[in-house]
Amino acid sequence: MAADVVERIQANPKFKKMVSTRNTYSIIMTIMMMVVYFGYILLIAFNKPFLAQKVSEGSVMSIGIPMGLGVLVFTIIITAIYVRKANTEFDALKDEVVREASK
């Protein structure tokens, strides 16, 4: 890429804003994923009876099962949310920055 394009992108406050917004999202979402996953396995390590208790009186299913499936579904959904946001919002910001720089 041309050196002046680099300079112009770098000088554009919108670029800094885009990078920091997107990084904030990435980091918060990574931390959320870590909390959910490590929380779940630590719960297994420290409190097995909690997970083994029944969802409701008289049922067979333990609450650990919907919770575990919940972690799987959470993983899929959080990924989808980020990709959607990045492919629309963040990409629009990015396109704007690139367009302004290559004028």
Added chain:
Amino acid sequence: MIKLKHILAAVATLAAAGAVFAAGADLGQAQKQETNWTAIVMFAIFVGSTLMITKWAASKTKTAADFYTAGGGITGFQNGLAIAGDYMSAASFLGISGLVFGSGFDGLIFSIGWLVGWPVITFLMAERLRNLGKFTFADVAGYRFDAGPIRSFAATGSLVVVAFYLIAQMVGAGQLIKLLFGLEYTVAVVMVGAIMMIYVLFGGMTATTWVQIIKAVMLLTGATFMAFMVMLQFGFSPEAMFVKAVEVHSKHDAIMGPGALINDPVSAISVGMALMFGTAGLPHILMRFFTVPSAKEARKSVAWATTWIGYFYILTFIIGFGAITNLVPNPADYFVGGDITKGLKGGGNMAAVHLAKAVGGDLFMGFISAVAFATILAVVAGLTLSGASAVSHDLYASVWRHGNVDQATELRVSKMTTIALGILAVILGIVFEKQNVAFMVMLAFAVACSANFPVLFMSVLWKDCTTKGAVAGGTVGLIMSVALTVISPAVWEATLGNPKGSAMFPFASPAIFSMTSAFLVIWLVSLMDRGPQAQKERAAFPAQLIRSETGVGASGASGH
């Protein structure tokens, strides 16, 4: 299976009950079954059609870019399926459903562990990989660094991961063929090596991608059908399925709660870290991001991959419970000597295969067996391609020839490497036949998260990172993860046969120590690195940042 087996073996040392699971998932003791012609014919059809695709792919594979990345012309959706095909192994399918069959809830813990690495790749790596890289992850890690040291390191990291993963897959293939087709171990190893070489040599990334896509579709279709048939039996009520499972299973209500799989919190966190961050350091997975034309498509790839893999793990959970409710009430058909206490015919990993027969008859069981075996081919092809690219693109073209090499020569070197790796894989597969390779996939993940991931992460995201820091930290992570694994119970006791309790490193995975050390060393050495080269590398960060965040200047699709 192997993945599972070796985590299992590791965890087993911590819990007596774990040993039961480990034995259940131990393919090393696979007994040769009767020759299964339906499965062999189905598998032959799979191989035949994928070879046709390879022929077509060969006509499109002319340049190095075609060979390494299918010319960058794969769509996000296709790549998502291919990634899923690259990642969903026979271990995930047979091993996890077998574990659910044996102990219920605990199987779910594995499924979750194998999925949580994907968001990390999505949030931190996918688009940056696509924007900075061309053929290998060393392109990304070494974007602004001194090519010699960083590429030598990255290629070493790749090859170590590929080697361990490959051995595990080859040994798994040999054991699986005895179970599923009733053929000899060596037949399987040679066959897998030969077919994989044809895919990669002639069809490069295009053929590998389509083999992975077809395998993913077959596996997802087969698993969906099985789960559907199981749920149909219970009027789509999970509660009804669990009631029946608890009633017939010998452990009764215990299958509804966590068993003895996770007891030691340090091991739990360490294994968790290896799985979560190791996925973002697997060279054959990272390489897939260079096959799409843009960052947007790279993100779509991971979203699809995560969806398919997650969906698949939910299916394996249902399949495991379906196996309990369908197989246990009919011991004569599925258990050794018709006796439940003697275990399933062929071992605990056969739960899904027997269930396939129960819900879909012999023909469907043949299909599922063929799919399980085809799965290994797809994984092995991806591994070999990434190993070959590390040698030809990083070591040969960049380090040895300093980039002064024409495409045709580089392509020839990668093909020669493919042949060498294929032969090596067959030899290792045969050498390791009787060995306990249970630890190898977990070791691959430990190296990936302790060597490859920290270097990739810091070089892309931290402006002060330098070549010296990255190479020093990555090397520390690599050595520590291997050394600590060797003195951990899974290798020291279970593989090398030292007495129980003699392992110096008591935990199931080194990741918590080796990955942290790698980051620490990268940070420290980079800070102390004040030479002119370091200054130059820091000065190059803004340009790298712009390309990694915007894709301006990124290598595009080569126009297919």
